[in-house]
Amino acid sequence: MLNHWIRSLSTRLWATNMAAFAVSLVVLATIVIYVFSQFPEQSLGRREQTEMVGRIAAGLDFDDAGRPVSVRLPGELAWVFQVLPADLQYRVYDGQGRLLLASTGARDSAPWLPDSLGAAAGSIVHVTIDGKRFAIATRQVSRGQAAFYVQTATSAQFTGALVRLKIQPIPRTVETVVFIATIIFGLTLPLTIRRVLRPLREVSQAAAQITPRNLKTRLSTKGIPTELTPLINAFNEALARLENGFKVQQQFLAAAAHELQTPLTLIRGQIELQPEIEEKEQLFREIDLMARQVRQLLHLAEVSEAQNFTFGEVRIVDVAQDVVGYLARKADAKQVKLQLKESRALSPIWADRSALFILLKNIVENAINVSPANGVVTLMIDEVSIQVEDDGPGIPQEYVPFLFKRFWRAPESRHDGAGLGLAICKEIALAHEWRLTVSSLSTGTRFVVWL
Incomplete structure (x- = not known):
């Protein structure tokens, strides 16, 4: 984990x-x-000085003639100008450089800057006034056609203290x-x-749903990051190659099985017509076994392709009766009794009738093969399942995982076969979205097709 x-x-x-x-x-x-x-002065000091001159300019009151007559400041700022007149001062000039307004201690002093007000507007200049270092900030304020200038003088000592308080x-x-x-x-x-x-x-969930039955499915690149698109495209191309290879394999399997049926029939007929051939029964047995294997190969090729199924409403009981009738002679030869038990008024199911017949026939035929003489094979049908029980020796637990694999046969198996019957049943169940299970009984085995 x-x-x-x-x-x-x-x-x-x-x-x-x-x-x-x-x-x-x-x-x-x-x-x-x-x-x-x-760099406290450059980072915070200049910002504080710029804000200070801006607040003075914003607090100017003008008379009807458009001249500044007073400065309105917030309570805390006005208090600072009153308490620290030697470290914080402001002045307001007209366009000709005449002093109009000033804070306490700033009215009677000489001009702070030697340059013209217009040249100093928008800048901060450091000067020494009465032996004390100050930063002079100047801003131009327009009122109609007239221009006025606001200046603030902030001592380096005050700026440093203010910056330290903010930096701390x-x-x-x-x-x-x-x-x-x-x-x-x-x-x-x-x-x-x-x-x-x-x-x-x-995309991962969609890929996990792809099986040999839906190899035509392709993964969508919608919403996929650009970096992953080549991976999805490569996966789709691999699916296309896999689909083609699987199709070729199934076509070959079906063609080979189909082509082998006719020669086997001819060989059997030729043997029957040759009286001098000895041990005909052994030859017939081998030919019949091969023919059975060919038929199973053909069935396997057919049920492995979804398009080979024809679905419709099917009554399970009718198919089960056909299976019992078809295998009656084999059961009699093995001295095995076949019995069919059904629930009343069963509803039809949606299935391929031929495929359902093959599925039940293979399971019941296996049950007959493993049942002893005078044994019973029971086919039970209800609304949700089809069950087949036999009186055979049962299936060892270690063999259960291999039962539905192609060409697998139990080591001690005593009846002929190619190991394809249950694999075909599995393919049919998958095509119908049924579940096929097997369990051992106290005597015998039970196969269940869950509908």
Whole structure:
């Protein structure tokens, strides 16, 4: 079980994807932590400064003439500007560079940048003001035809403190995200793999249903991944070659059996016409045995092809009576009694009458062959089964798996045969989707055809 799990394609896909996903997350998290730790100003500081000047620009209030008259800030941000006037300041200029609005501590100072406001718009410039390092962010705000400029000055000390506060929880956050993401991915990945491999499972199930009776079936490539399509096509081509070989084999078997019947009949007739030939009975016995084997070969070739069956409504009792009548002389010669037991008012079944006759004839004939003198062979019919019981010595358990194989005969078998009778019965049962079983009784054997 463990070996099967380890060799499973689903397990390998799961393990490979989990490893790739975990490695990707770890590498990505390491890069993020490294960038934030080694380049805090570039990674977070500039973003904070850009957001800050953007919020000042968004909070501008204009009068009817289109001039900015005040700045509305959220409570926390307004509080920061009031508490840290030496580290965080803003200014609002008109297009000519005149100061219109400013935060506490920023109104009376000289211009922060020597360049023109238009040239500085959209940039962040680092300068020193009163011996203190600041980052100056500038943004242009348009109001009708007029242009205004918003500037924020953020001290390097404030930016560093802010960045450190934001960086501090990042490693733990990244670890938590990686852990949760790995668990979720690991739990959902089997469902994804199962869905992706569903076409392959369906193809496998379809392939398992292919038997010598439906070699014309071909596997569909619909929904199959492109990488597996050549495999399916190769399998279909192999089926085509197998179908052709099986057809040639069956045609040869049928042709050979058919061609042998006429010479055997002629040979028997010639022997009958030659009075000087000795031990005719032995020769007749051998010829009859060969003729029987030829007939069985012909039957085997016929029942191995589904198109040779002609189905219709059949009354089992009528076929059973025909079998009993056909084998009555053989039973009398062996001093075996044939009896037929049937349930009343049996419904017709859907079957090939000739095939059903051959099936019952072969089983009953075998039962007669193994029954002792004064033995009884009973043919019982009900709604769900046909049973044949004999008074023979029974079948050793180790022989049961070989009973329905072609050309197999028990080592101690005392009657003539080619070992094809039960193989033919098996083929007929398969064609009708019946089940054929055998069991040993206290005395004798029971064959059951489950309808």
